[in-house]
Each structure stands twice: as C-alpha cells, then as structure tokens.
Amino acid sequence: MNTLIISDSPRKEGNTETLLSFLEKELINHSISANFISLSGKNIKHCLHCDKCNEINSCIQDDDFNNIYKSVLRNKGLIIGSPVYVGAPTSLIMALIQRMTYVSFNNNETLSKKIGGLLAVAGE
Numbered sequence: 404m405n406t407l408i409i410s411d412s413p414r415k416e417g418n419t420e421t422l423l424s425f426l427e428k429e430l431i432n433h434s435i436s437a438n439f440i441s442l443s444g445k446n447i448k449h450c451l452h453c454d455k456c457n458e459i460n461s462c463i464q465d466d467d468f469n470n471i472y473k474s475v476l477r478n479k480g481l482i483i484g485s486p487v488y489v490g491a492p493t494s495l496i497m498a499l500i501q502r503m504t505y506v507s508f509n510n511n512e513t514l515s516k517k518i519g520g521l522l523a524v525a526g527e
C-alpha cells in the first residue's frame with residue numbers, strides 16, 4: 404500500500420515533521436511505502452465555491468492545490484499532521500481539506516475509499 408504523509412507545519416524540521424518522520428519509519432518497517440509532502444511555503448487558497456471542479460476533478464485556481472490533490476489520489480493512505488493553532492488545525496490545512504473534500508464530492512467521491520490518519524501536535 405502507498406501512503407502519503409502531509410506535514411502542515413510552516414516550520415521545517417519542527418515538532419510535526421519530527422513526529423511524522425517516526426511514523427514514516429514505522430510504516431516502512433511494516434512494508435507500507437510512504438511519500439512525504441511539506442506544506443511549508445505552499446500556496447493554498449480558500450475554496451471559491453464556484454463549482455467549476457464539477458467533472459474536471461481539479462480546481463481552476465492557480466496555486467499548489469492540484470499537485471497535492473493528484474498525489475493524494477495516487478496513494479491509498481493519507482496521513483495529515485498539523486500543529487495545533489489556538490485549539491484547531493492551521494488555516495492552511497483546513498483550506499486544503501475543504502477544497503479536496505469539495506472536488507471529491509463533485510467528482511463521484513474520489514476520496515471515499517481512502518484510509519486516513521491524523522496527528523495533532525501541540526505544546527512546545
């Protein structure tokens with residue numbers, strides 16, 4: 404099985420990436436291949452609710468969303484790690500999740516058979 408790990412922290416080699424790297428090693432120990440994407444420095448705008456993703460299975464906005472969405476589609480598993488910002492995931496990962504969910508919803512639920520996992524990283 405192929406798994407995509409997304410780190411949502413803006414900090415390279417911060418707590419989220421460190422914990423996700425332990426998780427990545429465990430996946431590999433269990434013969435599950437892992438691909439890693441960091442959202443640090445990525446440009447992900449908010450959903451416009453334009454519904455133009457309907458039937459094209461992608462977003463019309465020109466940013467980093469489509470490449471990440473294509474990687475998610477290529478992998479069976481998806482693990483997202485986010486630092487906790489004021490009791491919630493960061494706004495960047497929420498923009499990604501909201502757009503992925505909406506594109507999937509508008510295209511026969513492309514994400515419905517994925518296996519997901521979440522990691523919340525709080526404190527210092």
Ligand SMILES: Cc1cc2nc3c(=O)[nH]c(=O)nc-3n(C[C@H](O)[C@H](O)[C@H](O)COP(=O)(O)O)c2cc1C
Pocket residue numbers: 412413414416417418419420486487488489490491524525526527
């Ligand atoms: C804007 C902001 C808000 C935060 N809010 C919380 C919070 O509500 N609760 C908490 O326990 N930690 C909070 N933190 C601390 C981070 O969640 C914590 O330092 C985390 O380990 C950072 O992960 P990173 O090193 O991968 O960036 C906040 C940090 C920032 C920058």
